[in-house]
Amino acid sequence: MVYGYYSSGADSEATLQDNIQAFKRRRLLPRIMVDVSHVDTSIILLGAKLALPLLIAPMAMQQMAHPDGELAVARAAAAAGTSMSVSTMATYDLKDVASAGTGSPLLFFQLYVIKDRDFTAKLLRDAAEAGYKALMVTVDAPHLGYRQADERNEFSLPPPMGLRNLEGLQSKGPDGSRSKSSISQVFTSQIDPGLSWEFIAWLRTVSNLPIFVKGVLNPADAHLAVQHSVDGIIVSNHGGRQLDFSPAAVDMVPAIRDAVGHRVPILVDGGVRSGTDIIKAIALGADAVLLGRPVLWGLALEGQHGVAKVLETLRSELELSMALCGAPTLAHITPSLLMGPMPRL
Numbered sequence: 001m002v003y004g005y006y007s008s009g010a011d012s013e014a015t016l017q018d019n020i021q022a023f024k025r026r027r028l029l030p031r032i033m034v035d036v037s038h039v040d041t042s043i044i045l046l047g048a049k050l051a052l053p054l055l056i057a058p059m060a061m062q063q064m065a066h067p068d069g070e071l072a073v074a075r076a077a078a079a080a081g082t083s084m085s086v087s088t089m090a091t092y093d094l095k096d097v098a099s100a101g102t103g104s105p106l107l108f109f110q111l112y113v114i115k116d117r118d119f120t121a122k123l124l125r126d127a128a129e130a131g132y133k134a135l136m137v138t139v140d141a142p143h144l145g146y147r148q149a150d151e152r153n154e155f156s157l158p159p160p161m162g163l164r165n166l167e168g169l170q171s172k173g174p175d176g177s178r179s180k181s182s183i184s185q186v187f188t189s190q191i192d193p194g195l196s197w198e199f200i201a202w203l204r205t206v207s208n209l210p211i212f213v214k215g216v217l218n219p220a221d222a223h224l225a226v227q228h229s230v231d232g233i234i235v236s237n238h239g240g241r242q243l244d245f246s247p248a249a250v251d252m253v254p255a256i257r258d259a260v261g262h263r264v265p266i267l268v269d270g271g272v273r274s275g276t277d278i279i280k281a282i283a284l285g286a287d288a289v290l291l292g293r294p295v296l297w298g299l300a301l302e303g304q305h306g307v308a309k310v311l312e313t314l315r316s317e318l319e320l321s322m323a324l325c326g327a328p329t330l331a332h333i334t335p336s337l338l339m340g341p342m343p344r345l
């Protein structure tokens with residue numbers, strides 16, 4: 001049941017597969033005779049220096065993978081000098097996760113907007129007090145996508161685990177959904193499907209933290225996001241878990257970069273699995289990437305050490321591949337390193 005929840009995508013999983021294929025189809029065209037005796041993988045994001053252009057994506061309910069759950073992931077992110085985004089739907093209190101992540105250059109709190117706006121405002125106050133430095137507002141999930149494995153398995157969070165940051169929230173009556181997955185039921189009853197761009201102005205009245213919107217695919221929306229003064233954009237199809245047959249996120253990066261120029265940082269996630277994937281995403285116009293499921297696999301195998309190994313593997317792959325591309329810094333990773341997608345067979 002847990003593996004089904006973590007691994008699955010929406011409906012036929014076409015987008016889930018496309019996220020991986022979009023990276024595999026691309027080829028790198030290296031430069032030679034460039035001094036790569038020192039390779040620098042670091043990046044400045046929101047004024048913070050991250051050791052690598054790879055952040056950990058927000059993922060719900062990490063205690064199902066390992067008893068230390070989000071605490072272990074936060075410790076691994078801090079030790080690797082990178083950033084983690086903590087889901088509203090974490091199985092540890094957001095304050096405890098922030099403490100575990102002390103030393104991380106940049107902690108994000110991922111916000112799912114609760115229908116009860118007072119409760120949402122309290123979550124945001126708690127996040128600021130706990131030391132989170134920025135928000136990721138997820139905008140691609142007015143409803144949870146349909147995941148067949150969760151329906152088949154009648155998914156529910158095994159007790160005594162709980163959604164710690166939703167404690168105190170008034171439980172709602174029947175949600176009207178016919179889903180057999182209890183998270184889908186909770187989501188439908190508690191998460192606000194009525195967001196529009198005006199929400200960003202409301203958010204500014206209750207939080208001073210920089211705002212990244214997560215789940216942008218259409219360049220027109222990227223343009224609107226910048227018009228509404230967001231601080232960053234995350235190009236994402238939610239790891240193929242929301243709208244099936246939406247495009248691979250990385251395929252939309254060039255058009256979104258064209259739409260917003262360099263006014264805000266652009267991150268992308270979905271299907272990043274290697275150092276060369278990171279190079280491809282940056283060459284297409286992203287500033288950095290988020291990593292999802294591989295973090296859960298590392299966590300399930302060996303807790304904090306497993307996550308650390310996943311991050312270290314990607315860091316060393318990135319460093320070696322940058323050297324082999326003739327790119328001693330991230331600024332050297334430009335579109336000229338890429339050949340177009342290979343034709344589909």
Ligand SMILES: Cc1cc2nc3c(=O)[nH]c(=O)nc-3n(C[C@H](O)[C@H](O)[C@H](O)COP(=O)(O)O)c2cc1C
Nearest residue numbers: 006057058059060087138238239269270271292293
């Ligand atoms: C098990 C799981 C739980 C997730 N939970 C959240 C969440 O709570 N909030 C959110 O914005 N995105 C969530 N996501 C989406 C991720 O943040 C990210 O967009 C996606 O996993 C990236 O794709 P990848 O897994 O192929 O790397 C979740 C993804 C997975 C796999």
Ligand SMILES: CCCCCCC(=O)C(=O)O
Nearest residue numbers: 060089183184186187241
């Ligand atoms: C009520 C818990 C819902 C968690 C949903 C997390 C998520 O975004 C996912 O893709 O799964």
